Amino acid sequence: MNIWNSANFLMALGTLMMALACPAGATLLDIGTASYSGNSYNLIYENTPSGSIVWLDYSHMIPSSQANTWYDQMAWASTLNNIGIVTYNVLPSYNIVWSSDWRLPTVVDHRGGDGRGLDGIYSVGYNYINSEFGYLYYIDLNNKAPFDTNGNAQPGSGLTNTGPFENLKEYWYWSGTERADNSGMAYEFGFGDGFLYSDLKAYNNFGGIAVRPGQLVATAPVPEPSTLILLGLGLAGFAGIMRNMKRS
Numbered sequence: 001m002n003i004w005n006s007a008n009f010l011m012a013l014g015t016l017m018m019a020l021a022c023p024a025g026a027t028l029l030d031i032g033t034a035s036y037s038g039n040s041y042n043l044i045y046e047n048t049p050s051g052s053i054v055w056l057d058y059s060h061m062i063p064s065s066q067a068n069t070w071y072d073q074m075a076w077a078s079t080l081n082n083i084g085i086v087t088y089n090v091l092p093s094y095n096i097v098w099s100s101d102w103r104l105p106t107v108v109d110h111r112g113g114d115g116r117g118l119d120g121i122y123s124v125g126y127n128y129i130n131s132e133f134g135y136l137y138y139i140d141l142n143n144k145a146p147f148d149t150n151g152n153a154q155p156g157s158g159l160t161n162t163g164p165f166e167n168l169k170e171y172w173y174w175s176g177t178e179r180a181d182n183s184g185m186a187y188e189f190g191f192g193d194g195f196l197y198s199d200l201k202a203y204n205n206f207g208g209i210a211v212r213p214g215q216l217v218a219t220a221p222v223p224e225p226s227t228l229i230l231l232g233l234g235l236a237g238f239a240g241i242m243r244n245m246k247r248s
Contacts, residue, residue, distance in 0.1 A: 027140045030164040031216065032090040036080070043090065044164050045216050048135050053105075053211040054096065055136075056080070059169045060208035070186045070201035073174045073208035077104050080210055098214040104176035105211050107131035107187045107196060124187075128196045132211060133175065133189035145194040159191050172206045 029045040034056060042057035060076050061068075080086050080102035090096055108130050126145035128134045137143050137159075144157040162168045170192035179185040179198050187198045188206050199206075 028163050029094075029216070031094045031096070032088065035087045035089065036085065040089070042164060042166060043088070045094075045096075045214075046136065046140060048132060049130075050132075051099075051213055052215055053132065053213050055165070056086075056102070056210045056212070057165050057167050058209070059167050059171065059173075060210075061169070061171070068204045068206055070174050070203075070206070072204075073104060073206065074176065076208050077102055077176070077210045080212075095217040096214045097217055098212060100213040102210045102212045104174055104208060105132035105189075107133060107175045107177045107189070109177060109180045109187070124195075124197045126194055126196075128194075131175070131189070131196065133173070133191075134194070134196065137189070137191060137194045143194060158193055168209075169207070173209050174206045 027047060030042055031045045031054070032043050033040045034043050035041075036056070036058060044055040044057055046053055046055065060073065078101075086102070088096075107128075126147060127138065127149050129138045138145075141159075141161045141163050143159055143161055144154045146154060146157045148154050159168070159170050168191060172188050172190045172192075175187040175189060177187050178201075179187070184201055185198050186201050187196060189196050
């Protein structure tokens, strides 16, 4: 048997099986649900430049008569990791390999202080995509800020697209990132218009949303008719390769 042809055969077979097993290149995938506090919420998988995460489609809004501080929301996200608090109902076609615990989304503290702008590079402002919040809002959900990076007004701004989310609110959410220059302050993100800001951790007016880092490993789905046709063509090609291998 020709070793070169054998290697080509195995490579082609592996490529075909990976194509059948892995999901198409969607950026946000509804991979199932999680049961939490007596209700069911979507689990939404996202690939970001800093790694893949799963969003729990639940907005933790404490009534205004109670504290809603950074400390409270950090504590709430931590409770999700207690045994039995969250139970998972991932679709049979997916497996999740968790790499860390539930937490609040993070941002990158570029410059500290209150420098703000429209170019997405200051610590606060619009068009800031270098964060888990901003990447979701601007890139994967394709929402707009009121102004572009040049200061021009943008029609159709705001949370016009929520994608697979059912409970994402036009609300301010605490991040898990503290200000580098002031440990008494942390960042928050406004899904009403895509604005990143920072406030005192004791400020009691922001909600919480949780993410959990993890890697999605797709299991092979039951092939659809069109897939079966492609598989048949692929196998026919492999049969030809095998015949050539026998002749060599």
